[in-house]
Structures are given as structure tokens and as C-alpha cells.
Amino acid sequence: MAESAKELDPTTLKAFEHAAAGHHGVMSDPSGELFIKPSATQEIHFYQQTFSEHEEFSELIPTFMGTIKLGAPDVAAIQQLPEVSEAQKQQALSHGKKIKADTAIVLENLEYGFQHPNVLDLKLGSKLYEEGTEPEKAARLDKVAAETTSGSLNFRLAGMKVWNGGSYDIYDKFYGRKFNADNVKDGFATFFSGLVTGLAKDDALHLLELIRAEIMKIRDALEHTESRMFSSSILVVYEGDSKTLNALMTGETRTSGLDGRAPTDSEVQENSDGEDEDEDDPPVAFQVRIIDFAHASWTPGQGQDDNTIKGLKNIEKQMDQLLAQLG
Structure with missing residues (x-):
């Protein structure tokens, strides 16, 4: 991993340009390996408590490396950001209000290492706010x-981006809001279209099954814990570059670990030449995590989070x- 949280200099941070949904104002370090999100106390506490008291669940969320103070130095970071187009500004606004923290x-950064990550954000729950909300x-x-x-359905498409071979097709939150229970399958078909057209049928089926299994793993974990995760999301990332995706889904890489990053072009070539992969950092074709815990908490004695679990079950049905259809 790159710099630790303690070593990060806020003046070197840059805008995170590839969010599929969520608030604007998030950043990354110069390498792009880290995702820096201004957060309120509740989300910080949730991450800290999860990694100290809920080890199994911590494997289902992004790796938490600590916190940094922004404050005044953040002004310098903002001044160093590159100029953005009006279209990019509007896209950022469509993601939501800037977090004040x-x-x-x-x-x-769950997108780090992929050549062209396709990203889907699925907002969970029918009740999207906790008690005490204005x-x-x-x-x-x-x-x-x-x-x-x-x-x-207790979920909706909050946003997604899909690599079309030359650029990204961006689908904002308003795209997801047009669907109903009968046609939301069309949104899933659009997101996974690159997977279906870029792979042999058996490989596409295998990858869809792996992604579904990870979603089911998150659901199973929530069914065996007591929590409330209002307005959290499932983030699905898979490799949009067809050449890289095919390399990942052939030979031994087809069944490699579910965590890690996609390989660079040079690593794909090395693998095809028969050189050993780094066992500590296996390449993968996808990532699935539950994210966004601004309104999440562990709630002993209150039972499972049916509001979130129902959404996960319905996402699994869409995958089915x-x-x-593909089978």
C-alpha cells in the first residue's frame, strides 16, 4: 500500500474523478491507491468499531487505514486541483452535496489497479434515514x-459508469430513479453488458456467479449480526477492458482470490509468459463491497437489519x- 494515513499530506490530495455515485468532495492520494472521504463522527466510529470488534465483517467493507485532518490545509489542495469542464461540474453536482467535515x-480505493473499471453503486433500503433525522x-x-x-425492492441504482471501449458512459442518480420493479433488470443488463459481450459464455457465467456469491456473503453476514445501515450501498466493480478481463478469466487466474487488483498490461504479458504471480496480491476481475456508513451503527439487542437485507435479497434475484438469461 502507498502512504499510510499518518504520512498523507492534505496539500497533495486530488479530486476523485471516477465515482459512480455518492457525494462530491471525495479525494485520492497522488498514486490513486487511497480513497479519502470527509466524514462525520458516526462513520468514523463505525469503521473503527468494525475493524476492532467485527473482524469477519471488516473483510466485506473497504480497508480502513485511519483518518486525517483536513481543515485549513485543504484550501491548498483545492487550489491545486486541475481545471474541470462544465459537464464535469454538473456530474459532480449530480452525485450529491459536498460533505462538510x-x-x-x-x-x-476499490477501483485501483483496474485498467478500465466498470462501477455500479446500489443504494440499499426502503427507509433511507435513521431516527432523529430532520x-x-x-x-x-x-x-x-x-x-x-x-x-x-429496498434498493435502487444510485449510479454507474461503463467502459464502452473508448470512453465511459456515465449514468447518474436520475437514471436509476426511472426504473420500477419490472424493468430494473434493464439497468443490470446495461451494467453487465461488457462482461457478457467481452467473455466466452462460460467465463461470463462464472464471473456473474462469483459476484452474486459475494453479495450473498454480505447478506449472510448481516443476517448473523445486529446493526442498522441506513442508506449504505453495494459497490460492484469489474474490469471493463476486454483484453485484460479475458486474461483474468483464463487459466489459473480464473479461480484466483476474490480480493486484490486487476493486473497492468505488463503483468498480463508476464502471466502469459508463464511467470509466477505475486501470491500476496493476486489479480482479480472484480470487487464487491458494502460501503457508505454515515448512518450506520452496530445495535446489539435490536436484531438483524431487515431494511438492508431485503434489498440484498432482491439484488440477488436480479443476478439470478x-x-x-445467459445460461
């Missing part, structure tokens, strides 16, 4: 849920439909 959590905000979120698949 002077402390940021430092996480692994009535005006609660009413607004209830309206969003009632008008989208958040209300009917894709598998049935």
Missing part, C-alpha cells in the same frame, strides 16, 4: 423511496435473472 477517513429531509427521502425501486 474537517476529518476524512482513509480507505483503499422532518424535512425525512419527507424528501420518503418521497424518493416511494417513487423508485427503493420503496418496492441475468444468469438464467
